Amino acid sequence: MIRLAALLLLAASAARADVLLLNDGREIYGDIASMDAESVSIRVDGRVEKYPRARTLKLKLVRVWGVPGETTPARVSDPVVARALAHPARGEDYPDDGLLVWLSDTDCRIERGGAGSCRRHVVSQVLRERGKAEAANVRVYYLAGAESASILYARALNPGSVSNLDDTSVEDGSENSRYSDYDRLRSLKFAVPDVATGTIVDASWVTNFRVDCATAPFLRQEILRGFEPALTRRFTVSAPEDFALSTASWNMPAAAPAVSRERGRVVMTWTLGPTPSYQNEDSMPPTALFAPSAAAAPARSWTRVAREVSAALAGLRDADPETAALTDRLIAGKVGDEAKVRALYDWVAREIKYVPVSMGSYSWIPKPTAAILSAKDGDALDKPFLLYSMLRRAGLKPQLVYLRAREDTPLAGVPPSLAAFSAAAVRVELGGQARVIAPEEDLRRWDETPGWLQGVQGLVVDGEGLGEIVDSPLSPAAEQGQSLRESLALDADGGLSGDFELRPRGEAESGWRAYKDWKKEDLDAQFAGIAHSIHPNARLVSYSIEGLDDLSRALVVRLRVRIPGYALTASGGYMALRVPWTQQDAGSVGKGKREMPMFWYVRDRSEARARIALPKGYSVYYAPGPLEMSQKDRLFRAGFSRDGASLDYAQTMENDAVEVAPDDYPAYKSFIERAARYGRDWIVLRKD
């Protein structure tokens, strides 16, 4: 606290660069010296100018965010900055990188009484042009009403000069202003001036919070390696000795922090460095899943966290009279629990507009059901909570579960805290099976869990089993992907025509269901484009999407197309063609080896069956032989067969894993390449 106050005092005494905005649009830059009832005086280039107060729109008192007294690089006192200035890194030592992080330091202090602050200090050296934006443009998030953020200083150090940030390139704004009911997340954004290749950018800022804030519980997780190299990344958490902290780390070479005690405080520090940069790869996992990181929160148990939420729901969990009446209406005549669940889910999914604000950006405690129903909108917590309340009213025994999404480190090991969660769902037993139901957008059927909430764990925060950790399992591959049926005819001129029928499942189905919001003419154009993507000569004859407006029904997409000149022709009476829409793509497995696993959110199975009626007078000169490959978690099977005057094709591709480890990647690469090569083969017909 003392150290922080000293910094604030230092910052307060920095110089000014004010702006006087006049009603006529002019902007005068200088030092606003005074204002009285009649006029505003501003010092510009050493002389004082006066402007009538009545013609003034506003005064911006611009603060310069420097370190007082450090007006040249020689006067800089920070040892890391001084070292960077004295011995700057050479670009050729980091041939792959845009910048070098000399220091990334996060220092979180919890004080007696519950106030807390996290100070960030980052010193970067720009190595190449593309490193400028990352070094010099900063954005800090905080929750209004519970947290605050402020800049301590920010500057660019070049040979012979120090250029300080000022308010003209600082903006504090709302991240979700469009969703006024959920507008709590703010950001403080700034751009440091005078940054070039070679510049040292030195910036520090602080966020303040309270550890005991029910609506913004403290959990801080810091990632300690990133996509630019770093010499030192450090994360420190300190608290009074009698304040119990819970910590965790992932992918760290040494799991435990360095612990020290000083002046009645416990100080825990994780340090990493030097670390090289990560490189981007196709289908990479989210950074939190592979990067070294550490986290800290006030020590709790999951049981206690759950109890606190449950207690907060005391006056909320029972449906208000209007919600109760609505529930009764919706389930009237429904027999069996599953029918009730479907009826209530379909209503909540469709009728309550989804507000795409995550739990941590607004609140971990839901709104009352009356408020959700009245507004007819809800975020990733309120929509599931409404469903939860309605299911209770309907006589079921649901559980309200808070989940940690797949892009975050797994729940097991995270210090118990409400802030660990990013979404909510309802868990209910149906026919002996526990279902995890998350009514976010209106694009998924009741039994389809969004991909980012599959394969994760959650905490039961209300209902039976309070405090239990439960699983939201990965859906089987057969519940994702698609089935494709093609019924086609080839004519003697090489034209192909016929029908495609696609039955998407899971996440693929939700993608197609988004068309329900399109108007007909736009859909017409879109499907014309889909047909055109099969072949440039393709003409869309007709299309339909069955089940589009009914969340309780699976989608069936049908297209009828005509494709003149589809087959290649060559002299000698040859025609060559491929089965449309069945080729696999090997573009994502170009690399010989990988640093990171490959990652997907869901398992996947896709099948295709095609029947092509052959033109009279032609026989099959060549058709590729069958191919069957299987590896531990995947299968590809494809082959042709003759049936009278038709050629049949069947293909199955199944991927039962959501990750491929780097060691297993070469085998995966061969698998995909072989499947892709099979699709490149041609069926060749020859005129009899």
Added chain:
Amino acid sequence: MRRRWALRAVAALTLVAPALAETVVLRSGAELAGPVSAVDANFVTLADGRRIARAEVREIRLAEKKSSSQATVVDPSAAARGRELFARADAMAARHPGADGVQLVDEGRLEVRADGTWVERDRFAGMILKDGLKDSWGTLSRDFEEGRERVRVIKALVYHRDGSVYSYDPKAVVVSAPQADALFFQDTRTLTLTLPQVEVGSIVEWELETDTYNPFRKDFFFPNWGFQGAQPSYCSRVSVSVPASRRLYYETENFNGPWKSRARPRVTTSAGRTTYAWRLDDIPAIVSEPNMVPYFDYAPSVKFSLIKDWAPIDGWLSQMYVERLKAGPELSAFARALTRGAKTDDQKVAAIYHWIQREVRYIAVKMGAASGWGGFSADTTFKKRYGCCIDKALLFAAMLRAVGIPAEPVLLNPNDEARHEFRVPDIWFSHAITRLKVNGRWIFLDSTGSDYRYPELAAFDHGARALDPLKGGERDIPVPAPEHNLSDYDFRVTIDAAGAARVEFSARYNGAREGELRGEYKSMKDSERRRFMQDWANGVSPSAELISYRLDNLDDLDLPFTLGMTYRLKDYLVAAGDLRLLKLPDFQEEFPEVALARRRYALQYSTSLEKRWRYEVALPAGMTPVSVPRGRLRGPDESFSLDCESKPGKILCRADFSRARRVYPVSDYAAHKRFLDGVAHLMRERIFLKAAGPR
């Protein structure tokens, strides 16, 4: 509906109080109501005696009009109104099956007051037919500028078919300071209101008033109105009322077909005011098409002005630009030093052009009208090493002038926004570039980007029309001839007896394409470029092995960017009995922009295009061609040719694609589609070879 675009955000809203208010905004975000009696070096003192440390104050607003949003009383006539609207909506929905919504009321009424300020009232009503509209029609949102504009919600109701009517809660009207995109710093406020009980089948109706009580210039009245939207509309109308002593200038666009007669307004005079009114009925919805021309290039619209010509705008801008173009001693010396080694004017310009792109990063700071349109001085941008388009254009022009090259900034809209019409003046430009005279010729350069080698400029500038405030008048930025937007590919392919292919590929580029590609590759790490190249090769054929690649002059803007790669394609020849099918590597284009059988709107590209492919394919012994593809196609200002010929032991192929035009009107679409579909089809052709025997 009102539409507006500019170098900076616009609009204003305030909440409460008819009189002008003063507000002190603290660094904590809290606001204190004034008035302010004094400001000195250390304190800001309020009239009630409170003193706040100056360091804690961020801003003092002196000219603010705030008003509370009035509650809408749901009077008995609301139910009748609802019934009327439902009847209208049902009739429209029946005429437009499959619509996601129908617009029932779309009205704008603008009034220029005698004191030169103005007020706009907008009314809207629409029935929501699909879920997707619940968000956009269920949320009222309007940007505004504090101290200049005030927005008031006059009315906001939601009607249900059962007769229920829901009014909004004034407490639900929220004014916030939205965070802008990463690179923008501006002082916008937004009024947002989420309407209650919005559902599919409900009708939303609202009325909003925007009072521009403190415009920075009372003659700068430049609203516009677009009549057509994404949903079918029962009626869209706009009226502008001005004091009879003033004249309104207007310009209508795209009043075609049945709307031709509606281009002239109905003009009435009453009580010392003249009102101009336009109205269109039964307007069909806009249907999305790929590569559509921008909205104002096809939708019926009208724009207004109180001034007849561009002189006041030129004068206002020129005054700012003349001042901002003055290069101080440090900047002048720097420009001279930068160009010291240049032997020609081209080299001088190139040195400065490349320096600005590399060294001045893009950050847009817009505090008000002056920085919004006028930017910052060249000296300031030079010192800060950041700026937006106008800042960089001014810096560029100032540096050029310092070394004797005439130059000035010009304002435009990029070609993916509507082509600016100049018959009636306005200030709605969203981009600025530089016009300069080199070797006796005036050319345009855009220093906003990072990767354009002199004399290239970004494709989105091509074909745009620009305002030249310093000299007055419009300037047309030409679309380069296709050979100045060239991608030139060379392939040497060696097929072995096993059917594998070794490919040596090189590419060179010029024009905007070179700049685009340079930027893409520069943004990647070297290891990421290797992965990109490997994926590229794998896209040509699975199990490709990248042997080597090169990216030449990536970081040196003075030299052309070229690239090359060598890769091996295992099992490249596809066997079918004793036939082998050979696809020319990486020879495939798709043209999704011509997917539709017919179009309603013109089709546009960012610029012209030329591509050349040259293949030399060496065949293994014993393999002979059975058939090779060839063809020639022509379209409107475009051509494609593919010629393959067999030589002993090899096949030589060359293909040339050229498109001179940027925009294809509907009348030329069928021919253009036929041409491109034909090109895509030809490019799918294979070379058929016969081997000595089956593999």
